[in-house]
Amino acid sequence: MSIIYVLLSISVLVAIIFFIAFIISVKRGQYDDTYTPSVRMLFEDELVKEEASQLEEKENKINSNN
Numbered sequence: 001m002s003i004i005y006v007l008l009s010i011s012v013l014v015a016i017i018f019f020i021a022f023i024i025s026v027k028r029g030q031y032d033d034t035y036t037p038s039v040r041m042l043f044e045d046e047l048v049k050e051e052a053s054q055l056e057e058k059e060n061k062i063n064s065n066n
Helices: 002-027 037-066
Strands: none
Touching: none
C-alpha cells in the first residue's frame, strides 16, 4: 500500500514539472504564432528551386563565355 503513495507523489511531482514548463513556454511566446511555421515549409521548397535555377544560370553564363 505504501508504494501507491510513492507513485502518487512521483506522478504529482512530474505533473507539476510539466505544468511549470508549459507556463514558461507560453510566457516566452512559443505558441503565439501557429500559422507561420505551417506555411514556412511550403516556401522553403521554392527558395531551393530558385537557388538551383540561379546556379544553373551562372553555369550557363560561364560556359557561354568559354
